[in-house]
Amino acid sequence: MAFPDPRQSPVIPSGLGAYLAPGPSSFIDFVATNAPHLLPGRVPEGLAAGIASGAGGLVPRPDIPHGTTIVALTFDKGVLIAGDRRATAGNTIAQRDMDKVFVTDSHSAVGIAGSAGVALQMIRLFTVDLEHYEKTEGVPLSLDGKANKLAGMVQQNLAAALQGFVVVPLFVGYDLARPPAEAGRIVTYDPTGGRFDELLGYHSVGSGSVYAKSALKKRHDPGADAAGAIRAAVEALYDAADDDTATGGPDLTRRIFPTVVTITGDEGAVRRPEPEIEAVVRDVVAGRTENPGG
Numbered sequence: 001m002a003f004p005d006p007r008q009s010p011v012i013p014s015g016l017g018a019y020l021a022p023g024p025s026s027f028i029d030f031v032a033t034n035a036p037h038l039l040p041g042r043v044p045e046g047l048a049a050g051i052a053s054g055a056g057g058l059v060p061r062p063d064i065p066h067g068t069t070i071v072a073l074t075f076d077k078g079v080l081i082a083g084d085r086r087a088t089a090g091n092t093i094a095q096r097d098m099d100k101v102f103v104t105d106s107h108s109a110v111g112i113a114g115s116a117g118v119a120l121q122m123i124r125l126f127t128v129d130l131e132h133y134e135k136t137e138g139v140p141l142s143l144d145g146k147a148n149k150l151a152g153m154v155q156q157n158l159a160a161a162l163q164g165f166v167v168v169p170l171f172v173g174y175d176l177a178r179p180p181a182e183a184g185r186i187v188t189y190d191p192t193g194g195r196f197d198e199l200l201g202y203h204s205v206g207s208g209s210v211y212a213k214s215a216l217k218k219r220h221d222p223g224a225d226a227a228g229a230i231r232a233a234v235e236a237l238y239d240a241a242d243d244d245t246a247t248g249g250p251d252l253t254r255r256i257f258p259t260v261v262t263i264t265g266d267e268g269a270v271r272r273p274e275p276e277i278e279a280v281v282r283d284v285v286a287g288r289t290e291n292p293g294g
Contacts, residue, residue: 026129026149065094067119069208069240069247070101070111070170072186073220074201075229078264079184081172082233083111084208084241085256086248096248101259103269105130108146108173109261113206115165122153122167143175147187147195155193166191170205174263183265208240208247215239215294226262230272234258234280235294250281257281 065087072081083100086093094116101111104127112119129149133141141149150171157167171187178185186198188205202220204212215236221228234250237258241249250257258281260272288294 026133064165065089065098065116066246067098067100067113067116067206069204069206069212069237069244070113071204071212071216071233071236071240072111072170072172072198072202073216073229073232074184074186074222075224075226076222077180077184077226077266078174078262079172079186080226080229080233080260080262081109081111081170082230082237082258082260083206084237084248084258085251086246087116088246093248096251096254097256099259101261101271102127103261103271104146105134105140106268107140107176107263108143108171109263109269110150110172111170111205112167113170113209114167115160118157118160118165119167119169122157123169126150126153142177143173143185146173147171150187151189151193151195153193154189154191158192161191168205170203172261172263174265174268176265180265184263204236204240206240206247208237208244211243212236212240212247226264229262230260230277230280231284233260234277234284238284238288239294250285252282252285 066089067087068084070081070083072079074080081101085097085099087095087098098116100113101109102123103109104123108130110123110126112123126149130141130146150169154167154169157165161167168191169189171189173185175183175185186201186203188196188198188203201222202213202216204216216232219232219235221232224232237247238249241247248256255278257274257277260277261269262272263269
């Protein structure tokens with residue numbers, strides 16, 4: 001039996017060299033180098049040309065599903081992010097129970113507004129990249145590093161955004177490097193990848209964001225506990241749905257309620273169970289029945 005010569009380089013099967021070669025700790029950089037067509041926002045050249053010229057019956061902005069309203073706010077032990085469940089395509093409801101808030105690692109979460117398909121692909125890749133970094137480096141990426149990485153992904157989607165496929169995420173996390181009173185953080189973005197730290201302790205993105213943010217301006221209490229923060233978020237989403245047709249209100253018949261994630265130093269990122277949110281929603285709806293203005 002012949003043994004391989006240890007002085008020679010190992011033979012790597014054809015097609016596997018890129019996966020076994022040493023490289024950066026960023027999974028996104030690896031995909032960009034070896035399969036750039038798989039990155040979010042990479043519109044096929046034929047489709048891009050058709051959209052730009054209007055040829056082949058294509059229109060500049062086809063009716064594709066769009067996510068709507070996301071809210072985020074800080075509370076005494078951390079930060080919360082919540083979103084309604086409706087996705088729209090033009091003037092129709094594309095999906096009634098879409099999840100738009102995702103836990104991305106143990107101490108961060110992202111809510112998405114804009115073109116649903118591109119946004120979902122972006123957040124899945126972002127989540128994998130955070131896990132890849134932690135496994136490669138042995139430590140989690142810092143919260144600022146996570147926020148900057150997401151900014152880079154939004155910036156890479158700029159070409160698609162100019163064609164109507166806009167993605168605007170809302171990032172929240174618990175910064176273990178900061179004092180507990182300052183650890184809950186909210187980061188916003190613009191379609192060009194600009195990153196902005198929200199210092200007011202609350203923010204909202206999406207079609208109903210103006211109404212939700214106005215509600216949070218009056219209801220947000222940075223000293224509230226998690227239950228109080230959940231109530232404020234549900235009230236804000238209710239106000240958004242009351243004035244914005246693209247934002248889905250509580251659907252008691254189908255039992256469709258907002259998605260809520262809280263992040264604290266003790267528990268990390270936790271998606272709140274549906275029975276807990278249902279109880280809050282039913283209480284809010286009962287109160288609005290007596291006083292529609294809240």
